[in-house]
Amino acid sequence: MSMELDVFVGNTTIMDEEVYQLWLDGYTVSDAVKIRMEGGVLSECEATSEVLLSDTMDQFRTFQMCERLLQSPTKLANQLLFQIPPQRQAMLIERYYEFDSVFAREVLGKKLSKGTKKDLDDISSKTGIALKSCRRQFDNFKRVFKVVEELRGPLVENIQHHFLLSDALARDYAAIVFFANSRFETGKRKLQYLSFQDFAFCAGQLISYWTVGAVGETTLWKSIMMEDMDVELEKEFLHDLKDLKVLINDKDMLDQHKSLVCGQLKGKIKVFNEMEANFKNLSRALVNIASKLTHTKDVRDLFIDLVEKFIEPCRSERWTVGDLRLFLTHYISCAHTLDTFRHQIIWDRYMSVIKSCILKMYHD
Incomplete structure (x- = not known):
């Protein structure tokens, strides 16, 4: 034969x-x-x-x-075992570390521990993603977190250096590491409408402007990364946010701020009457959120506070995103014209991030 x-x-x-x-x-x-x-x-x-x-x-x-x-x-x-061209190597690595956004949303903010890993069966059933794939994605999150959590320097750059990922994917992993480290509340029912990309965008803002590695210049900060890791929120900055309470505790300043904002917005937004009636409540909500960020629990509740105390009241009055953008723009800028308001740098550093996050989160 x-x-x-x-x-x-x-x-x-x-x-x-x-x-x-x-x-x-x-x-x-x-x-x-x-x-x-x-x-x-x-x-x-x-x-x-x-x-x-x-x-x-x-x-x-x-x-x-x-x-x-x-x-x-x-x-x-x-x-030397596998002869793989460089371009193919890059593809293999990128694909291996890619993840499903719906899976990332389920574990976002949770501790990357054995306890969370035990929940992967339920997450697999809920998302329709194969358990084997869920395990790979979770193990990747945990591996990246363990490698970069103690490294000094910019988080995204550290991830790119050690895992050879694209800029976009490294930024997504930076968001996962940041949320896992700070343990922000993301699981409450009122936050379920927010996607992973919504949170990832907000994480990018917080990393760029509120962390130890983000240093403000005298005007709107071009972010300069220090030697320190940038997954920790800067405690001195959070402490200084208490000074912003003068905006709502000083009645004359509060009235003057309201008058200036209303003068800028009259005839420009459809919800002007609602905005004028609720201005003090909205301003108190934004400033009170700032003043409480010295407490770990209130830091973790940042997103639920933004939704409950600011986004939902605006949504109930049928504000459009355009209305909201105009209001926040003038709400921020008009504070600069208040003669007795002495905390402009802290104000801009806080409100620029809050504005970006609110506009990203303001949808159904």
């Missing part, structure tokens, strides 16, 4: 990106084969189902062997 065998020998590791994604998504070999067959790969390659099964098994095995290196991306370029 004679047998013909075609053999191809090469030194470049062959990896199919679609099969890699199936592996990342947590599919079994048999499920991956089925998906590939439904995609018409057999007709494209003129192969049999047996060959497709063999190819899928072989690639899954290769990915599993590479996984140890993907968990320490800087080692991938220096290893």
Whole structure:
């Protein structure tokens, strides 16, 4: 009996990106084969189902062997076992560390511990993401957190340096690390409408302007990163926010601030009457949130306070995003014209972030 065998020998590791994604998504070999067959790969390659099964098994095995290196991306370029071109290496790393936003939203703000990992079964059922994929994503979050939490310097740059991720993905991981470190409340029912990207945007604002690594210049700060880590909110800044209470405790200043804002907004927003009637309540809400940020619990409740004390009252009066943007713009700028208000730098540093976060969070 004679047998013909075609053999191809090469030194470049062959990896199919679609099969890699199936592996990342947590599919079994048999499920991956089925998906590939439904995609018409057999007709494209003129192969049999047996060959497709063999190819899928072989690639899954290769990915599993590479996984140890993907968990320490800087080692991938220096290893000799797999001959992978640099561009393909970058793709493998980026895809391995990509995550589902709905999964990230479920664990955002939680401690990245064994206790949270035990909840992955429930999260898998709730999100429809395979448990294997949930575990990979959670382990990636935990790995990045452990590597960068004690490093000095800019958080995003540290993540890029140690994990070779794109700028956008590194910023998303920075948000995850920041929330895990500060343990912001994100799970309350009133916050469920907010997406991971909403929170990630807010995290970026807080990191850029409120942390130890963000230093204000005399005018609107061009962010200069210090040697300190920038996942800790700057305590001195949070303490100084108490000085802003003069805006609401001094009746003459409060009335003058209201008059100036109303003068700027009359005829420009549809909810002018509602704004005028509620100005003092809205101003008190914003300043009181600032004055309480010296307490850990109030820092953790920052987002729920913004929703309950500012966003919901505006939403109930049917403010548009345009109304809100105009109000906050003039609310901030008019404080500068108050003769006896001496805390302009702290005011701008606080309110620029609050304004950006509120505008991002103001949607259904």
